[in-house]
Each structure stands twice: as C-alpha cells, then as structure tokens.
Amino acid sequence: MEAILTAVIPVVIIGIICAAVLVIASKVMAVKEDERFPKVRECLPGANCGACGFAGCDGYAKALCENGDTPTNLCIPGADGVAKQLSEVLGVEFADVVEQVAVVHCSGDCAHTQDKVEYQGIETCKAAKLLYGGKGNCSYGCLGFGDCAAVCPKGAICIDDGVARVNTKDCIGCGMCTKECPNHLISLVADVERVFVACSNKDKGAVTRKVCSSGCIGCKKCEKVCPNGAIKVTDNVAVIDYDKCQDCPDFAVCARNCTTGCIMIADLSGYHRFK
Numbered sequence: 001m002e003a004i005l006t007a008v009i010p011v012v013i014i015g016i017i018c019a020a021v022l023v024i025a026s027k028v029m030a031v032k033e034d035e036r037f038p039k040v041r042e043c044l045p046g047a048n049c050g051a052c053g054f055a056g057c058d059g060y061a062k063a064l065c066e067n068g069d070t071p072t073n074l075c076i077p078g079a080d081g082v083a084k085q086l087s088e089v090l091g092v093e094f095a096d097v098v099e100q101v102a103v104v105h106c107s108g109d110c111a112h113t114q115d116k117v118e119y120q121g122i123e124t125c126k127a128a129k130l131l132y133g134g135k136g137n138c139s140y141g142c143l144g145f146g147d148c149a150a151v152c153p154k155g156a157i158c159i160d161d162g163v164a165r166v167n168t169k170d171c172i173g174c175g176m177c178t179k180e181c182p183n184h185l186i187s188l189v190a191d192v193e194r195v196f197v198a199c200s201n202k203d204k205g206a207v208t209r210k211v212c213s214s215g216c217i218g219c220k221k222c223e224k225v226c227p228n229g230a231i232k233v234t235d236n237v238a239v240i241d242y243d244k245c246q247d248c249p250d251f252a253v254c255a256r257n258c259t260t261g262c263i264m265i266a267d268l269s270g271y272h273r274f275k
Helices: 002-028 037-043 056-066 079-090 125-129 147-151 176-180 205-211 221-225
Strands: 100-104 157-160 163-166 186-190 195-197 231-234 237-240 263-265
Touching (some): 037 056, 056 079, 147 176, 195 237, 221 231
Antiparallel strands (some): 157 163
C-alpha cells in the first residue's frame, strides 16, 4: 500500500501544479475579444462565400472590428440590409452595397453547338475538362455537368439545354459559382447592367463559327457602333468595360448589332437578397 501511495502522490501533486500553471497562463495570456465582434458577426448572413474578400464571415467581422477603414458594404449576399445593420453596430456612416449577380459567358446550348464525343465518366465539369477539354465541340464552352449549380447556396443555377443558366431573382451574388467553373465562364456583374457577352471562345472567328453558331467571331462590329468605347474585342472575343458602359444614347446598340447574337440584353435586377 505504501508503495502505491508513494507512486500516486507525486503524480497528483504534479497534476495540481500543471493545472494551476494552465489556469494562470489562460488568464495572463488571454487575447481579449472586441466586445463588438459577436454583434457584428450576428449581422452577417453566414454564407462564408468570400465575396467580401475575407476568409468567410468571421474574417470579415474581425476585420471590421480591428480595422476602422474596412468598408461595411462588402457583403454582397447581405445587400443593403446587412450594411445598414453593420453601420449601426459600428457607429459609422451607411454605405450602399452594389448588388451583383452571376452571368454565364456562354450561349452554346444544344441548338447552337454539338458534342464531339460521348462522355462516359465522372459527371462533373472538372472531370470532363480533363478529357480533351470536355465533350463539347467548343473547348471554351459550358461543360454542362452543373458544378456551379451544386455549390450555389440558393439554387439559383440550373443546367438547361446543356448550358448553365442563372435565375437572377434568386442569385445573391456570393460568387461561389465563379470559383467552381473550370472554364471560368461565370462572372459577377452589377445588377444594374443590361448587356453581357455570352461567349468566351478565344479562337479566331472561322474556327469559332465551326463549333458554335452563337459564338463571338471577333468581327468588331460592336466596337464600331458603341458610342462610349465600352466594348473591345480582346483575344478574339468581345469584352465589356462596364465603367464606360454608361448613358448609352442608343440603348444596347452593341447587342442589337451583334452578328451572331452572342451579346445579350437582359434584366439582371431581381430580389436577390440572402433570406
């Protein structure tokens, strides 16, 4: 019995000492949390999409509390409602959120292009991309397996007739789909815009024409008719500079003069709020 006590007692004493040291260290070395952090975090929707430029909602909340220069209007999914709550909690002036929606820069549905092979494999865009750029004739086009739809938190994307389509009324502008598309066909555009280029093919016009009847052929007709110089053909595909695409005296003249119809006129506005 004495032998057992001789072994146990030192262990107990060491345990008590270690526990006391840990308690003292936790008090002395504790990092004080900004009292505003829980309130700020509660304002954010919890999408953790990274659209604000930070590592999720926690990262954005931390930046707002620690850096007084961090804007309160970076949460696109939360829109003006979240920005207003943040400004009230932090005691700063309200700043309007520029709401955005996702647009797909491809119009190569089954009516305008065809498949070059019959794909049999893992049904994801990333997997199909590894097989000669995908099953479609256009290696720049939508792969059609819905990786973007799978990550959309609001179910705003579907695959229709072989190409991804966005319901702008449900889109919250989180940008998760833009990161998921292996062909980088999806981008975020301010919901006040009314035109976008539904093509990403960088081949020369003759090559594009063979694989997709609605693809941009780089004819530059849109460049010539745009009064503001807001659209340019870069790498054989038209690109819109939305900073210049303002106050067009002849609404959507580029779209109405597009040879192949790849410049779309669309109402991108909608009730896209995180609910």
